[in-house]
Amino acid sequence: MVAKRIASGVVGVAMLAVFLGSAVTLHAFSLGKYEKVKANNGTITLPVAKMADGKARFYKFEDGGKEIAFFVVKASDGTVRTAFDACDSCYRSKKGYEQLGDKMNCNNCNQKFSINRLGPNASGGCNPGYLPHQQNGGTISIKASDLKGGVGYF
Numbered sequence: 001m002v003a004k005r006i007a008s009g010v011v012g013v014a015m016l017a018v019f020l021g022s023a024v025t026l027h028a029f030s031l032g033k034y035e036k037v038k039a040n041n042g043t044i045t046l047p048v049a050k051m052a053d054g055k056a057r058f059y060k061f062e063d064g065g066k067e068i069a070f071f072v073v074k075a076s077d078g079t080v081r082t083a084f085d086a087c088d089s090c091y092r093s094k095k096g097y098e099q100l101g102d103k104m105n106c107n108n109c110n111q112k113f114s115i116n117r118l119g120p121n122a123s124g125g126c127n128p129g130y131l132p133h134q135q136n137g138g139t140i141s142i143k144a145s146d147l148k149g150g151v152g153y154f
Contacts, residue, residue, distance in 0.1 A: 034060040034069060039144035046072060046140045051080055056099040056115075058085060061147045068147050068154050069096060070131050072140060073115055076102055080140055081118040083128035086153035090126055094154070097128055104128055129153060 037044050037059045050057060056073040069085035085096035087106065095107035103112040111126045120130050129150055134141045 034058045036060050036062070038062075042144050044142045044144065044147070046142075048074075048080060048135065048138050048140055051140075056097075056104065058096075061144070063144070063148050063151060066151055066154060068150055070142075070147065070150070071097065071104075071128070072133075073099065073104070073118075075116045075118070077116055080133070080135055081115055082131040082133040082140070082142060083118050084131050084150045084153055086129055086150070087126045088124055088129065091129075091153040 035057070037046070039061070044059075044061060046057075046059075051072055051074040054074050054076070056071045058069065058071045060067045060069050062068075070082060071085050072080060072082050074080050083097075083104075086094075090106055090108035093108040097104045098107055099105070099115075100112060102115050104115060104118065105112045106126050109126055113122065113127055118128060118130075120132070122128075123130050131142065131150065132146050
Protein backbone atom coordinates (compact mmCIF):
# COMPACT_ATOMS: atom_id res chain seq x y z
CA MET A 1 0.00 0.00 0.00
CA VAL A 2 2.80 2.42 0.88
CA ALA A 3 4.67 1.46 -2.30
CA LYS A 4 1.51 2.19 -4.32
CA ARG A 5 1.22 5.69 -2.79
CA ILE A 6 4.87 6.42 -3.44
CA ALA A 7 4.52 5.25 -7.06
CA SER A 8 1.40 7.43 -7.50
CA GLY A 9 3.25 10.40 -6.02
CA VAL A 10 6.24 9.90 -8.31
CA VAL A 11 3.98 9.64 -11.37
CA GLY A 12 2.08 12.76 -10.28
CA VAL A 13 5.26 14.78 -9.78
CA ALA A 14 6.62 13.58 -13.14
CA MET A 15 3.41 14.61 -14.93
CA LEU A 16 3.48 18.02 -13.24
CA ALA A 17 7.11 18.51 -14.27
CA VAL A 18 6.32 17.63 -17.90
CA PHE A 19 3.32 19.99 -17.91
CA LEU A 20 5.25 22.89 -16.38
CA GLY A 21 8.23 22.28 -18.67
CA SER A 22 5.95 22.35 -21.72
CA ALA A 23 4.23 25.52 -20.54
CA VAL A 24 7.55 27.27 -19.94
CA THR A 25 8.91 26.14 -23.32
CA LEU A 26 5.75 27.25 -25.15
CA HIS A 27 5.78 30.59 -23.35
CA ALA A 28 9.46 31.17 -24.15
CA PHE A 29 8.83 30.29 -27.82
CA SER A 30 5.93 32.69 -28.16
CA LEU A 31 7.96 35.54 -26.64
CA GLY A 32 10.66 35.07 -29.26
CA LYS A 33 8.40 35.15 -32.31
CA TYR A 34 8.11 38.93 -32.54
CA GLU A 35 10.64 41.71 -32.76
CA LYS A 36 9.31 45.07 -31.58
CA VAL A 37 9.64 47.97 -33.99
CA LYS A 38 9.06 51.70 -33.71
CA ALA A 39 8.16 54.29 -36.28
CA ASN A 40 10.53 57.09 -37.18
CA ASN A 41 8.75 60.05 -38.78
CA GLY A 42 5.65 57.90 -39.25
CA THR A 43 7.45 55.04 -41.00
CA ILE A 44 8.93 51.70 -40.00
CA THR A 45 12.01 50.80 -42.01
CA LEU A 46 13.42 47.27 -42.29
CA PRO A 47 16.46 46.05 -44.23
CA VAL A 48 15.63 43.87 -47.25
CA ALA A 49 18.83 41.87 -46.60
CA LYS A 50 17.24 40.52 -43.42
CA MET A 51 14.68 38.70 -45.60
CA ALA A 52 17.23 37.15 -48.00
CA ASP A 53 16.88 33.64 -46.54
CA GLY A 54 13.16 33.51 -47.38
CA LYS A 55 12.13 33.05 -43.73
CA ALA A 56 9.20 35.06 -42.45
CA ARG A 57 10.11 37.67 -39.85
CA PHE A 58 7.44 38.62 -37.33
CA TYR A 59 7.17 42.10 -35.81
CA LYS A 60 5.02 44.02 -33.35
CA PHE A 61 4.27 47.72 -33.48
CA GLU A 62 2.71 49.38 -30.43
CA ASP A 63 0.05 52.03 -30.84
CA GLY A 64 -1.61 53.48 -27.76
CA GLY A 65 -1.02 50.33 -25.70
CA LYS A 66 -2.27 48.03 -28.47
CA GLU A 67 0.26 45.73 -30.17
CA ILE A 68 -0.21 45.25 -33.91
CA ALA A 69 1.53 42.16 -35.30
CA PHE A 70 2.73 41.70 -38.87
CA PHE A 71 5.19 39.67 -40.88
CA VAL A 72 7.58 40.27 -43.75
CA VAL A 73 8.75 37.47 -46.03
CA LYS A 74 10.62 37.19 -49.31
CA ALA A 75 8.71 35.22 -51.95
CA SER A 76 10.39 32.79 -54.34
CA ASP A 77 9.99 35.35 -57.15
CA GLY A 78 12.28 37.70 -55.20
CA THR A 79 9.62 40.17 -54.10
CA VAL A 80 9.02 41.02 -50.47
CA ARG A 81 5.53 40.51 -49.05
CA THR A 82 4.04 42.12 -45.95
CA ALA A 83 0.86 41.14 -44.11
CA PHE A 84 -0.81 41.41 -40.74
CA ASP A 85 -0.33 38.35 -38.55
CA ALA A 86 -4.12 37.97 -38.59
CA CYS A 87 -7.00 37.54 -41.00
CA ASP A 88 -10.65 38.51 -41.43
CA SER A 89 -11.87 35.08 -40.33
CA CYS A 90 -9.67 33.82 -37.50
CA TYR A 91 -8.28 37.03 -35.96
CA ARG A 92 -10.29 36.53 -32.75
CA SER A 93 -8.24 33.41 -31.97
CA LYS A 94 -5.07 35.58 -31.89
CA LYS A 95 -3.00 32.65 -33.20
CA GLY A 96 -1.63 34.26 -36.36
CA TYR A 97 0.43 32.42 -38.95
CA GLU A 98 3.53 30.28 -39.25
CA GLN A 99 5.66 29.62 -42.30
CA LEU A 100 5.62 26.13 -43.79
CA GLY A 101 8.03 26.18 -46.71
CA ASP A 102 6.61 28.43 -49.43
CA LYS A 103 3.27 28.86 -47.65
CA MET A 104 1.93 30.73 -44.65
CA ASN A 105 -0.26 28.51 -42.48
CA CYS A 106 -3.12 29.83 -40.33
CA ASN A 107 -2.47 28.53 -36.82
CA ASN A 108 -6.19 28.48 -36.12
CA CYS A 109 -7.86 26.78 -39.11
CA ASN A 110 -4.75 25.26 -40.76
CA GLN A 111 -5.39 26.80 -44.19
CA LYS A 112 -2.23 27.44 -46.19
CA PHE A 113 -1.53 30.40 -48.45
CA SER A 114 1.21 30.67 -51.05
CA ILE A 115 3.68 33.39 -50.15
CA ASN A 116 3.92 34.30 -53.84
CA ARG A 117 0.22 35.19 -53.85
CA LEU A 118 0.14 37.37 -50.71
CA GLY A 119 -0.83 40.95 -51.50
CA PRO A 120 -3.70 43.28 -52.29
CA ASN A 121 -5.45 40.76 -54.55
CA ALA A 122 -5.46 38.02 -51.90
CA SER A 123 -7.76 39.41 -49.27
CA GLY A 124 -10.74 38.38 -47.24
CA GLY A 125 -11.51 35.06 -45.64
CA CYS A 126 -8.50 33.51 -43.99
CA ASN A 127 -5.86 35.20 -46.18
CA PRO A 128 -3.32 37.14 -44.14
CA GLY A 129 -4.57 40.72 -43.93
CA TYR A 130 -2.82 42.81 -46.59
CA LEU A 131 -0.35 45.39 -45.33
CA PRO A 132 1.00 47.84 -47.94
CA HIS A 133 4.71 48.63 -48.07
CA GLN A 134 7.27 50.36 -50.27
CA GLN A 135 10.60 48.89 -51.28
CA ASN A 136 13.32 51.43 -51.95
CA GLY A 137 16.62 49.78 -52.77
CA GLY A 138 17.76 47.95 -49.67
CA THR A 139 14.88 48.91 -47.39
CA ILE A 140 11.24 48.11 -46.82
CA SER A 141 9.11 50.98 -45.52
CA ILE A 142 5.75 50.52 -43.85
CA LYS A 143 3.66 53.54 -42.87
CA ALA A 144 2.59 53.60 -39.23
CA SER A 145 -0.83 54.77 -40.44
CA ASP A 146 -1.21 51.54 -42.47
CA LEU A 147 -0.29 49.50 -39.40
CA LYS A 148 -2.79 51.46 -37.29
CA GLY A 149 -5.43 50.61 -39.90
CA GLY A 150 -5.14 46.95 -38.83
CA VAL A 151 -5.64 47.57 -35.12
CA GLY A 152 -9.10 45.91 -35.27
CA TYR A 153 -7.42 42.54 -35.78
CA PHE A 154 -5.68 42.82 -32.43
